[in-house]
Amino acid sequence: MGFHELDAKELYDVSGRVLIDVRSPGEFAEGTIPGAVNVPLFTNDERAMIGTVYKQESPAAARRLAMLTVSPKIPQLVEQMEELMKQGELVIFCWRGGMRSFAACTFMSLLKYDVKRLRGGYRAYRQLVLEGLAVYDGLPSPPIVLHGMTGVGKTRLLLMLKERGHQVLDLEGMANHRGSVFGAIGLGKPHSQKIFDSMLWESIRELNPEKPIFMEAESRRIGHSVMPEWLEQDKIHGQHVLIEASLGSRVERLMDDYLAQGDQEVLKKGLNDALTSIQKRMPRDLLLELRAMLEQQEYARFTGQLLEGYYDPKYEHKLKTYQSEMLTVDADDLDRAVLRLEVLSDQVMRDRIKGEILS
Known part of the structure; x- marks a missing residue:
């Protein structure tokens, strides 16, 4: 693995970070880490279609569909993140630190870019917020x-x-x-x-x-x-x-x-x-x-x-x-x-x- 992982609490140790949310626009609109930029791997419809295949066929079939869907977008996604790298160090996340953020980090690391991945994704950050406000x-x-x-x-x-x-x-x-x-x-x-x-x-x-x-x-x-x-x-x-x-x-x-x-x-x-x-x-x-x-x-x-x-x-x-x-x-x-x-x-x-x- 050519990239580092961070826990949600460690986000605040990364000065000048640029948060990249690779979830769908609908997920991003519902809630994200303040200041994050949405660079979605899938549209709302694509995400829904992949989810349907996961439930009705198999996880393997869903992963194959996801790969086929995102592959043509890789050059554009990389270009977006390269532009954002000019603002600071990239920290990439998805819903729970799953395949979407792993794929995005892999794209960048293959080009020898040093990026970070949020372990546990937005869900881990959300838990940090709820626990923090509760105490x-x-x-x-x-x-x-x-x-x-x-x-x-x-x-x-x-x-x-x-x-x-x-x-x-x-x-x-x-x-x-x-x-x-x-x-x-x-x-x-x-x-x-x-x-x-x-x-x-x-x-x-x-x-x-x-x-x-x-x-x-x-x-x-x-x-x-x-x-x-x-x-x-x-x-x-x-x-x-x-x-x-x-x-x-x-x-x-x-x-x-x-x-x-x-x-x-x-x-x-x-x-x-x-x-x-x-x-x-x-x-x-x-x-x-x-x-x-x-x-x-x-x-x-x-x-x-x-x-x-x-x-x-x-x-x-x-x-x-x-x-x-x-x-x-x-x-x-x-x-x-x-x-x-x-x-x-x-x-x-x-x-x-x-x-x-x-x-």
Whole structure:
């Protein structure tokens, strides 16, 4: 065997690695190691056909079909991986460290390229993630939890803070969903639980216990993903900050978020479908008004009315469930809001150090 094997834990010892997932595009979309590049040996249909032969005929017949299917692709596959080698050392994996990754590594080693293979494949990495998340009993440093009505700019603030070097857990980004019934519009398919878990695991591993962590006050379920119970508890016991902004600013920000998606018909259908899913939870007269505005593509009026008539009352009720002291930050000017949050983060760490000294 002309290539080396790594355990999942050893992945983090390979600096500048380039992860190559040789599974089918469908498997890759369901969940992979964050940052991996898909170089599939088989299409979704080819994989299904080989699986059928395996079950209905024999493993030997399936292996023969796999060989015949991949053989014409070898030059193209090698070229793709040669190009990726310019970025770093290749670590190749499939589902469980089976024939697909073995074949890909063999192609490269025959050309005297030094590549590595992930022992146990994606399944071993997935197990590492699940075991890692299960043993956490809390974040390594205090979370600063941002609350606020829809459109106040919580996600924008998190991104701005991250750009300025602060620690951020962007749970909506990990879930690829904004959290509400309208939250998937323009983002594509929400991430699976596997993808969410992996992104959360990778983010938590890099957290510095000497710095606070900013996060949003998400519900435990975000799109198709559910955060761990310990993270929910950390959120509840964190430093809570209420982000406020005028209705005009909120509408403008939501318009930027949604209208920037381009295709107006797709947007209109997405908004209509989302509205239909909550129609039983709102007064009929409000529903009719909103539908009329959508029909006329009066998106600014639609957004303002939806906020005032539906989302704001629900959020005010939810906010009352938090018993902790809550500071307030005005976010009509996002730059000033970021500065306020930075001052707060310094105070949080000073209080923590003081508490440790006194304890």
